[in-house]
Amino acid sequence: MAVMRMSGEAHALVRHTHQERVLRALRERGALSRGEIAEAVGLSRTTVSEITRDLLRHGAVVVVDTDAASRAGSGRPAERLALDPDSGQFMGVDFGHRRVRVAVADASHEVLVSGRQTYPESAGWPERIATAFELIDRLGAERGVHFRALQGIGIGVTGPHPRSSAPHAPEGAFGPGFAAARDDVDVSFAERFGASVIVDNNTRFAALAEALAGDGDVENLLYVRLSDGVGGALVIGEQLVSGATGLAGELGHVTVAPGGRRCRCGKRGCLETVASVPAMLAECRERGADVGSLEELASATDPVVEQVLREAASALGRVLGAVAMVFNPAEVVIGGDIARTAPVIVEQASETLGAELFPWVAANPVVRCARLADDDGATGALAALFRSSPLLADHPEPAPVRALPA
Amino acid sequence: MAVMRMSGEAHALVRHTHQERVLRALRERGALSRGEIAEAVGLSRTTVSEITRDLLRHGAVVVVDTDAASRAGSGRPAERLALDPDSGQFMGVDFGHRRVRVAVADASHEVLVSGRQTYPESAGWPERIATAFELIDRLGAERGVHFRALQGIGIGVTGPHPRSSAPHAPEGAFGPGFAAARDDVDVSFAERFGASVIVDNNTRFAALAEALAGDGDVENLLYVRLSDGVGGALVIGEQLVSGATGLAGELGHVTVAPGGRRCRCGKRGCLETVASVPAMLAECRERGADVGSLEELASATDPVVEQVLREAASALGRVLGAVAMVFNPAEVVIGGDIARTAPVIVEQASETLGAELFPWVAANPVVRCARLADDDGATGALAALFRSSPLLADHPEPAPVRALPA
CATH class of the missing domain: 1.10.10.10 (Winged helix-like DNA-binding domain superfamily/Winged helix DNA-binding domain)
Structure with missing residues (x-):
């Protein structure tokens, strides 16, 4: 026996x-x-x-x-x-500067419900979390979906997201009470839904979603997003690079203008002070161009506006070029609404990046606009859950195996 | 049954x-x-x-x-x-610009023999390979060692080393017939010793050796070496990052002086045109300082020389800072004889790098001089062999396992 x-x-x-x-x-x-x-x-x-x-x-x-x-x-x-779709549901949540987005998928990756809700940029974490919970309740009620079997929750937040042991950015620098975000957010969601929670930078989640969104998975991808700030992420071998203390991917805080404008991170002349949407708008107004929104920035025919966009994209291209020289990605993806609506951004960044690489290399990395919209953080959080979740490993054990005849 | x-x-x-x-x-x-x-x-x-x-x-x-x-x-x-030391030997070979170094270790990592031999910088591959074979014969004869059971050979070469399918640098740009190096070198060694051969950039091998040389292995390390050129490498999770086309790690060719001196890679103003040893020597002479060698560069008390070293180290620090912002390494290692002999290099690079990172991060990466000497490429090639070799997996199969009593 x-x-x-x-x-x-x-x-x-x-x-x-x-x-x-x-x-x-x-x-x-x-x-x-x-x-x-x-x-x-x-x-x-x-x-x-x-x-x-x-x-x-x-x-x-x-x-x-x-x-x-x-x-x-x-x-x-x-x-x-x-x-089995009923074997569990997964929730992706993306807290942006001015809105939260939620998507819930079943185990077969089918998105059951999704939606978004805005809040003022000044809203603190309690208000943002309450807004998210109301949105989730409303989505569930509207579609008759009960989040009774959440297997995991992935939550994207703005700003650098170092590991718990590492120091955080000064309170308020990257959002309301950022330092408290991890504790408040993950505890609130874990208590509310009784599920395990992962929290990370939403740009990283977006990069992962982008790497997995194409026809074939992209093994090596450099991602940057131009929005209220400038965030970035690296994917190597289909894995997000988090770095020694969880701070990898901060392309927005590479210096492009030494001694330049003060950045909210505390440095001067970071890429973010030149290529974020607010920075580009401010620069246009400083040069006398009357643009007040991202839409106006993208649609303006004023040559001053084009010049500002080109200069910002050129600074971006220099940073992407330096990083690409060291990291040798297959694709460079530029995300953010402005990259999609103002083609000059990708065009100029691609040209500048190309000039930063070896002239004898035939195949430079593909530079392209992001496939997914700015709301991709929730999808990316789901992708991260699907890739990391050990939860479904708890499916029923197989019956005892019988020996096959010789 | x-x-x-x-x-x-x-x-x-x-x-x-x-x-x-x-x-x-x-x-x-x-x-x-x-x-x-x-x-x-x-x-x-x-x-x-x-x-x-x-x-x-x-x-x-x-x-x-x-x-x-x-x-x-x-x-x-x-x-x-x-x-079992007798179960196989491994050979590491490092072809520098002016010398070859060879080290042979047994399977227990004991280095059996090692040595170096110079050749003129103008030497082509046939001469370099012949020099290496003579050195190996001499080492074997002197120590009475027979390379009868080589399980693998790792060969480091200078310059970017893209994968076979990717285009190479123009002939002569980074050494004699670099484009032909892989074919000539690996075929010659494989035929001579009847062992499998891996060829890669010697700076990458050095970075791997450096990551494994300390008390604890370093998971995330950024490595740069200042010598006749400026090379670099990334180690993530104890693995060398090779990139999408095998070109990762080229810190020396990040632009630091737009429109600056022509680099041998074809671009202008690369870090290598400022921080390689020949570039620093040329800059000193241009400013009237009488230094003719690396030793004189390191020992000079002329303030002009110190200024040149500081400016080069500052450019290096800016590149390291940008890469560290994206890659978040635990350690930044500066290799090359000049980094060891002129402390101002590591000191200034560390200071500049620190100013490029988030001011609120308490623990910046450790910036240090390489532990291993410039000849570490051979050791690194051995380390790469030990980490990748599937050869010893062919040890005798275990005897049939008997069931244990209940």
Whole structure:
């Protein structure tokens, strides 16, 4: 009997590892056919079929549809499998400077509800959190969705987000009570929903979403976002780079104008003091151009405005070029509404960046506008949850494995 | 009988995975006590003892010494185990601009022989390779060592080293026939020694060696070396960052003086045109200071020389600061003889870098001089081999595992 027991345990352990890989692929990528699973996890079709048969039998995985709509060939449509949608829900929350966005997805990556609600920029954390809770209640009521099985909550916040042991920015520098954000926000959400919470910089979440949003995943991506501030993030090998103390990615605070304007971070002449939307608006007004909003900035035909945008994009291109020389990304993505609405930004940044790289390199990184909108922080938080969540590893244990005949 | 066979196979697979982890720890770190192995691989002392007993019985591992010399406590000295030194040798080769260095270590990380030999900077690859082979023959003959069991050869070369599919720098820009280096060098060594060869930038190898040289391994390290050129490398999570096309780490070619001196890379005003040793010497002479060598540069008391060194270190500090803002390293290491012999370099670079970072961050990265000498490329190539080599995975298979009594 000892031998039988060893056999079952050891064999189950090996199969469990294979199952974990299949479940991880479905968790990270959503619905997949058996063939796509086999390719993703590097197991044979036969082994994948055996594993998915077990998972289907235990209800951890369900058939959601077939690939008939998307397939190019003429063969029989393949079933697509996904984690059981009812096995858990995931919530992504993105606290911007003036609005919160919420998206809730099931385990198959289907977004069940999403929405946004504004608050004044002066709102403190209690008000922002209350606004988010009201939004969540309203979304649930409108769609008849109950957030009864939240498996994890990812929350994006503005500004640098160092690890707990590291010092934080001065109170108020990057938002209301930023130093208190982590404690207040994660405790409030954890208590309200009884789920585990991860909190990080929303630009990092957006970068991860961007790396995963294309046709193929981008392994090495440099991301920058121009909005009320200038944030950034690095993705290497499909993982966010957090750095030694959690402060990686702060492209907005690289110096571009030594001795220049004072930045809210405490330094002078940071990229953010030149290329954030408020900085560009202020510079236009200083030069006599009458623009008061991002929309006016993007649509203005005044050559002064174009010059300001070009100078800002040029400073951005120099920073991106320096970072690209060291980090050698495949793609450089510029996010933020202004990058989408004023094409001169990506055009000029790309040109300046190109001049900063080796002239003999044929293939410089692709410089492009972000695919996702500024609200992508919530989606990115969901992507981070799907990639990091160990929660679904708790699916029902497989039944004892019987030895196959020789 | 079917059940018995499954049991043996499945159980052996699990144990084999554990064995692999133990062997990898010994391959990467050299001799370790059983306690250190347990800590490194995250297995219990009991499991590690069982595994090492098997490995000792099969001769894959041997007892090399005890930790009596290094231990602080008064307990019984613990045996230190290492891979069987006779199970293979590894060769690290570093081709600099004017010399080649060779080091050969056994599988327990013991360096058996090492030495260096100069060649003129004008020497082409055939001459450099011939010089290396002569050096290796001489070292072997002098010490009576036969390179009969080379398991791998790591070769460092100067200049950017993109992946094979990517375009290379113009012929001659970074050394003689650099574009041909990979083909010529690796084929020559592979044919001569019948071993597999990896070729990479020698600064990257040096950075890896530096990350592993301290008391504790450094997970996130930014490395720059000032010598005939200025090279650099990033280590994240104890892995070298190679980038999308293998060109990561080129700190020397970040622009610091727009429109400045022409660089051999084809751009203008790169850090290398300001902070390489030849650039600093030329600048001193241009300002009327009579210095002709690195030694004179380091020992000069002329205030003009100090000013030139400070300006170069300041430019270096700005680049390091920008990269550190994005990459958030734990340590910034400055290599090259000049950094060791002229303390003003590290001092000024550290001060400038500090001013580029968030003023409210209490713990900036440690900026320090490299621990290892300029010849560290050969050691780094060995470190890369020890970390990547799958070769020792081919040790004898474990004997069939018997089921333990219940």
